[in-house]
Amino acid sequence: MPDRNLHLPAQGSRGLVTPARGLLTPMSGVTSPGRRRLALPAGTLDRRRFLGLGAAGAAALALTACGGPSTGGDDDADDADAASTDDYRDLTPASEIKFWSVHPGNSREADEELIRRFQEANPDISVTLVTAGSNYEEVAQRFQTALQGDDRPDVLMLSDVWWFKYYLNGTITPLDALLEAEEVDVDDYHDTLIGDYQYDGRQWGMPYARSTPLFYYNKEHWAEAGLPDRGPETWDELDEWAEALEANLSGNQKVFHHVKGASYVAWIFQSIIWAFGGRYSEDDFTITLDSDEAIAAGEYVRRQVNELGYAGVTPDDNIIDLSSGGISCTIGSTGSLSGLLEGSSFEVGAAFLPEKEQFGCPTGGAGLSIPSGIDPERQLAAMRFIKFATEPENTAYYSESVGYMPVRKSAVDLMAEVFEREPQRRVALEQLEHTSPQDAARVYIPDGDQILGRGLERIMLQNEPADQAFDVVANELRASYEENVAPVIG
Amino acid sequence: MSAVLAEPSRLATMALRETQRPPSAPPGVSRPGGPGTDDAGPDRTAVARGRRRTRGREALIFLAFTIPNLALIGLFTYRPLFNNVYYSLLQWNLGSPTARFVGLDNYVNWFTDPHSWNYLRITVIFTVATVGGTIAVGLLVATVLNQRLHGRGFARAVVFAPYVLSGVAVGLVWMFMFDPQFGVIAPVIRAVGIDPPNWYNQPGWALAMVIIVYVWKHLGYAAVVYLAGLQIIPRELHEAAALDGAGPWRTFRSITLPLLSPMTFFLLVTVTLSSMSAQSFELIHSMTRGGPVDGTTTLMYQIYREGFVAGRAGYSATVATILFVILLGVTLLQMRFLERKVHYS
Structure with missing residues (x-):
């Protein structure tokens, strides 16, 4: 098995970096080694030991000689699944599991609280919480690296744009048999939220920290501009309101901030392209960025930033811009809601996203998956934890403390009091009823989110015409599809 | 014995x-x-x-005596190198247990992708600016620190300190300073009467920002090497030059610079290597993540992004191989054409 061997030398290699660098030093005039006699004490290193060392080196070389992917064809693609089983009924769950989380929306305490509750209810299973990165990319990268070794997590947090890549690679396990073994009430999960993880007739993840984009606005700015206390119903209305809002802002302040590629602009823009009646792609991966509606949406944000001028692109974090009073409104994830409500010195309003031709709103955020290739006992324990973490009272707790959606239908009743206290949360939940699953180009094509994001950055930051930018983006999306998706699902 | x-x-x-x-x-x-x-x-x-x-x-x-060394270098330097070349011939999604052999397809893709030339252009600008900046400012600082000044030891330590700091920490702190709204740099520029650029959102300025921080972080290294060089220049030479009526600039140009040429050459080679490869990664990653609009994506950063963000391990290995060939070429050219001009006293 190549996987394990790769582990050992990787650690040893650290110490070896310096001698290699030392090769450069003769240039700076170190005395030539040939002139001096080695003053080694006799006996410490005799020839035999040296030869022994050499042999050890050769053995290490042989050990690591295998590794990397197999190119023998697609037949062994299911190798990783070999350790899994379809029948979990007679198994006892493992006594300890690892949960890799990124604590989205500062949810570390909530993760810890759920683990505490779980261990209380299941004293024979201990859960280790691992902060596997500070964003979804980092946890995914760490998982990709872990696949080369044997330090795999048992419960893995994956964002909307990452889980499909692992499906394509065969590195996450289908959950259907596990759901059955743990008698999970799948019907009580919100239909869109659980449906997002279904592909090929099977379930690949369970919703956990799920969100939608939400329109946030500064109620003080709104009042000063004499606007009604609600979000704009349409983008046209926001264009009209912008003038009144701008009057109260200083010279370099903007009314509205878009985000950049690193903050998933393609996720938020998806709601705009839908509102204009366009889509990134059809479900069969046909890219539809050349449609009039798609181009109109792209042109709209280009004009908003470069011609109307009331909108800008956040330098770093649009939520901080809003909570610091730098801007009047923005679109952000529901996962930012709790932080915004706590961190702002003014009252923050939350509203449905603006419409154009129609209303459009995607879901997003992260779910929990179970890797393939780990012991079935661990997978069973992992599923027990996932089931517990998404129980109505637990998802209600998680939603209340962070702002993500309660993923269970029956959790909504448990949150009545919270909704009363902070009606912004109810807005998010009401909007959830009108969401649609995301376009394949963003979530199923590997790197699709970043490809789209770079194109949108060009449109907004460099004033590039949308048709031109989308043309480049469409080609890149098609290339990634042909390279990564078509060979697998072909 | x-x-x-x-x-x-x-x-x-x-x-x-x-x-x-x-x-x-x-x-x-x-x-x-x-x-x-x-x-x-x-x-x-x-x-x-x-x-x-x-x-x-x-x-x-x-x-x-040599086999243990050769074996270890082979294991940890050459084996990954050859593996990398092999991976560059594969269509391999990182993490996937299987891969497809595609021959030179990845190379064809790289050479036909219009983005590649942009990344190459950015790499050249970044390398020339950081190497030139690090060496020039390093020499300047070394010359100043070679004078008999009060608190010279302390100043030397301060100049060298950034070099050993974590690049991520350095990048984050400088990001605060460059912040167009709250940073300390914007008011300084405004005081001069210029409108400060939006360092975060304009690709050219973002690149300038990363270059500035890179030079700041690495000039201490160049300064220390030059300082050592300055101190072995015999005093008699300066005295002789002074007797011949040479001014400070003439002395610097005709005596100091030529006698420092071994250091300059050494720095050219090492700073180029580190700027084009791993050293630049942590700063770019912590400051701009290659953005905005790819404006700070060097080949080094592209390797990371293709491999770990897009998951295209094979293509990433291709870019790595191309960068390796470029580095090898640059170093050989430096050895071949610049070492001749070096004056070893």
């Missing part, structure tokens, strides 16, 4: 010079007491045999 131990190193030099020396005069023969002068009788074949045996033994010791 000590004579025997001296052998391997001599053998190493011998092996290097083997082609240049006439075979009839092996080194060490004339040395009294050395293994080459053992009781050589009149029988020439016996001498030859004896020599052969000695040489065989020496070769064995030579191997014993």
Whole structure:
């Protein structure tokens, strides 16, 4: 098995970096080694030991000689699944599991609280919480690296744009048999939220920290501009309101901030392209960025930033811009809601996203998956934890403390009091009823989110015409599809 | 015993010079007491045999000394290198247990992708600016710190400190300083009467920002190397120049600079290597993540992004191989054309 061997030398290699660098030093005039006699004490290193060392080196070389992917064809693609089983009924769950989380929306305490509750209810299973990165990319990268070794997590947090890549690679396990073994009430999960993880007739993840984009606005700015206390119903209305809002802002302040590629602009823009009646792609991966509606949406944000001028692109974090009073409104994830409500010195309003031709709103955020290739006992324990973490009272707790959606239908009743206290949360939940699953180009094509994001950055930051930018983006999306998706699902 | 131990190193030099020396005069023969002068009788074949045996033994010791090193370098430097070249011929999604052999497809893709030339352009700008900036400012700082000043030791430590700081920490702190709304740099520029650029959102300025921080972080390294160089320049030369009526600029140009040329050459090679490869990664990653609009995506950063964000391990290996060839070429050119101009006193 190549996987394990790769582990050992990787650690040893650290110490070896310096001698290699030392090769450069003769240039700076170190005395030539040939002139001096080695003053080694006799006996410490005799020839035999040296030869022994050499042999050890050769053995290490042989050990690591295998590794990397197999190119023998697609037949062994299911190798990783070999350790899994379809029948979990007679198994006892493992006594300890690892949960890799990124604590989205500062949810570390909530993760810890759920683990505490779980261990209380299941004293024979201990859960280790691992902060596997500070964003979804980092946890995914760490998982990709872990696949080369044997330090795999048992419960893995994956964002909307990452889980499909692992499906394509065969590195996450289908959950259907596990759901059955743990008698999970799948019907009580919100239909869109659980449906997002279904592909090929099977379930690949369970919703956990799920969100939608939400329109946030500064109620003080709104009042000063004499606007009604609600979000704009349409983008046209926001264009009209912008003038009144701008009057109260200083010279370099903007009314509205878009985000950049690193903050998933393609996720938020998806709601705009839908509102204009366009889509990134059809479900069969046909890219539809050349449609009039798609181009109109792209042109709209280009004009908003470069011609109307009331909108800008956040330098770093649009939520901080809003909570610091730098801007009047923005679109952000529901996962930012709790932080915004706590961190702002003014009252923050939350509203449905603006419409154009129609209303459009995607879901997003992260779910929990179970890797393939780990012991079935661990997978069973992992599923027990996932089931517990998404129980109505637990998802209600998680939603209340962070702002993500309660993923269970029956959790909504448990949150009545919270909704009363902070009606912004109810807005998010009401909007959830009108969401649609995301376009394949963003979530199923590997790197699709970043490809789209770079194109949108060009449109907004460099004033590039949308048709031109989308043309480049469409080609890149098609290339990634042909390279990564078509060979697998072909 | 000590004579025997001296052998391997001599053998190493011998092996290097083997082609240049006439075979009839092996080194060490004339040395009294050395293994080459053992009781050589009149029988020439016996001498030859004896020599052969000695040489065989020496070769064995030579191997014993070098094999552990060679094995480790092979294991941790050359094996990954060759593996990388092999991976560059694959269509391989990172993490996938299987891959498809695609020959040179990845290379064709790289050379036909219009983005590649942009990344190459950014790499060239970044490298030239950081190497030039680091060496020039490093020399300036070293010259100042070579004067007899109060608190010179402290100043030297301060200048060198950024070099050993974590790049991520440095990047994050500088990001706060460059912040167009809250940073300390914007008001300073405004005070001069210029509108500060939006460092975060304009690709060109973002690149300038990363270059500035890179130079700041690495100039201490150049300064320390130059400082060492300045201190071995004999005082007599400066005094002689002064007697001949040379001003400070003339002295600097005609004496200091040429005598520092070994340091300059050494810095050119090492700073170029580190700027084009791993050292630049942590700053770019913590500051801009290659953005905005790819404006700070160097080849090094592209390798990371293709491999770990897009998951295209094969393509990422291709870019890595291309970067390796470029680095090798640049270093060889530096060795070939610049080392001639170096003045080793």
